[in-house]
Amino acid sequence: MEIKLKKLELSDAKDLQxxxxxxxxxxxxxxxxxxYPFTLADAKKYIRKSLKDKNTYEFGIIxxxxxxxxxxxxxxxxxxxAYEVGYCIAKEYWGKGIxxxxxxxIVRFGFSKLKAKxxxxxxxxxxxxxxxVLEKTVFS
Numbered sequence: 001m002e003i004k005l006k007k008l009e010l011s012d013a014k015d016l017q018x019x020x021x022x023x024x025x026x027x028x029x030x031x032x033x034x035x036y037p038f039t040l041a042d043a044k045k046y047i048r049k050s051l052k053d054k055n056t057y058e059f060g061i062i063x064x065x066x067x068x069x070x071x072x073x074x075x076x077x078x079x080x081x082a083y084e085v086g087y088c089i090a091k092e093y094w095g096k097g098i099x100x101x102x103x104x105x106i107v108r109f110g111f112s113k114l115k116a117k118x119x120x121x122x123x124x125x126x127x128x129x130x131x132x133v134l135e136k137t138v139f140s
Contacts, residue, residue, distance in 0.1 A: 005059035015067035017043035071102040082118040
């Protein structure tokens with residue numbers, strides 16, 4: 001299975017809205033600014049904020065030529081040497097290994113391109129599948 005990461009763009013707003021506008025997904029996100037319903041206007045606002053933040057590296061996840069989620073390195077600290085990784089996959093693509101592949105790719109990007117010394121992730125207790133993603137990558 002092959003996935004691609006592409007820089008998140010404003011033209012991805014409709015696809016992003018489709019991915020996130022799900023109560024199950026929103027309750028698993030650690031972002032109090034994302035509420036249900038997640039509208040197209042919300043998606044555009046989210047992308048604009050992401051693009052404006054020069055310390056955030058957010059990518060769309062492409063699987064079989066479809067936008068299926070996002071993966072991000074954000075919240076840098078220690079002089080931009082440590083980043084937090086986050087990800088979100090459309091519900092219909094859960095359990096296919098897409099998040100695991102996306103996390104591996106963005107971690108490689110962080111260490112090789114950003115010269116990060118540390119990349120970390122947190123998991124909400126209501127999201128054991130996310131913990132499994134991290135266990136399958138370099139976070140175990």
